Amino acid sequence: MRKLAAVASVGMSKIGKRTELNGRELIVEAFLEAWRECRNIDRREIGAIYVGSQSETYEHQIMYGSIVADWLGLLPKGSVRVEGCAAAGALALRLGVIDVLSGLNDVVLVCGLEKMSLRTTSQVTDALMAASDLALEQYNGLTFPSIYAMMATAHMAKYGSREEDLADVAVKNHKNAYHNPKAHLQKLISRDEVLRSKVVAWPLKLYDSSPISDGAAVAIITRPELAKKYSASPTYVIGMGHKGDTIGLYERDDVCWPSAVSEACREAYSMAGIEADDVSLAEVHDAFTINEILNCEAAGFARRGEGHVLLREGQTEIGGKVAVNPSGGLKARGHPVGATGLCQLYELHNQLLGKSGQRQVPGARFGLAINEGGSNSIVATHIISN
């Protein structure tokens, strides 16, 4: 197994409606946590900054890297904003890994953020629609929930999954988030509450949908041989994948098969020298409940068309064959879009170090993160090991 890069430390803001803080203040909150976990490090050693953010619609602010570098005293180091809708966070991580792997820098800072709660639901819906096809999807009024809902109706017709299965994904992830003090929705819900919640895009309801969140997450990435210098408890990136699919869902042969997720998982497994069966811990992209089911199939945890069966068997619970979204996932931890990929890393890093308290997944050696933008259109996967 080859270590591509080390995660020296991670930090994450509390996720939620953070009305008192703007985006740059959320990054500071996340950074200070990561900084406290590092040792023997001088800020001048941070060679570059990668910042994932989805949309300037929320705060009318791009060039976030410049702000981060200034506020954290990292100038004159250069930065870049990474865009790939909800995959921005994992893409920033990927660029950070590639940077230190290339030998260009010894240490880099990767960040992600989104400050969404300033906007109305209708405005957020519109900002997210920019990640779908303008010509045929946006002009026909297709919202993102409806695009995932169409994956769901296709899956239900083809494989017999049901609204109750979707609801049960939400119930499980809320149960996990109940033990996550940084989660946006730290409350238990029942299947009936999900089924009775307001319809967003049938069959998806309010409780099938990730909330509109504010939040930021960061990681300090270094070369594997420097890991112990900067950190008492590093983890390692040992595999990663990066694949794509059409922007329009309608352009695909099978609208309920996320082929880019499948390809990106296979690439990461191959690089890490492991198989799906070796993974007992995963943070996947449950922006809507159906997508956790589809991600589980694409990751190889279940056979194609049987993601809901794996769920029914309880195998995706903490203590099951593979604990899926122990943080609560996008669904309940929250989904500050550009930060999400790094929120996933935050959970995997802490889980692999045994620091996750009541939601600790026992004995995990490898953690898989699946982060995607659009309707599984840009996918970045990472495998983290302790």
Added chain:
Amino acid sequence: MNEEGKLTGVSCKSCRATMSPPRPVCSRCLSTDLEWLELPKVGRIVAFSEIHVANDAFQSSVPYVVAIAELGEIKVPGIVKGAEIGQLRVGSNIRVETREASARESSTNDLSQPAYWFRLVS
């Protein structure tokens, strides 16, 4: 959607790949030798939803039903007019209707007035 109000894609004369929306180059072989492909006006639903929360442009239309329909070799998304969610199934037959050319010209900037839509047929 072309000037005559017909839904179109393109077909590659070199490798026969078909694509929608129309584009200037074949995504499979990069040939620029393409011809218009008029899509059939009838097809079947492969996926559907009913939208209750929309953006500002479509908020006055909620709830509205949307679907991806297979029209021959090509799939396109659209609104299903005059239907309720309970009437739809994967496999339901639809026909394509298009807005009159004059109506299209008068409201080209109105995002909430799609140029075509589907209707269920029994």
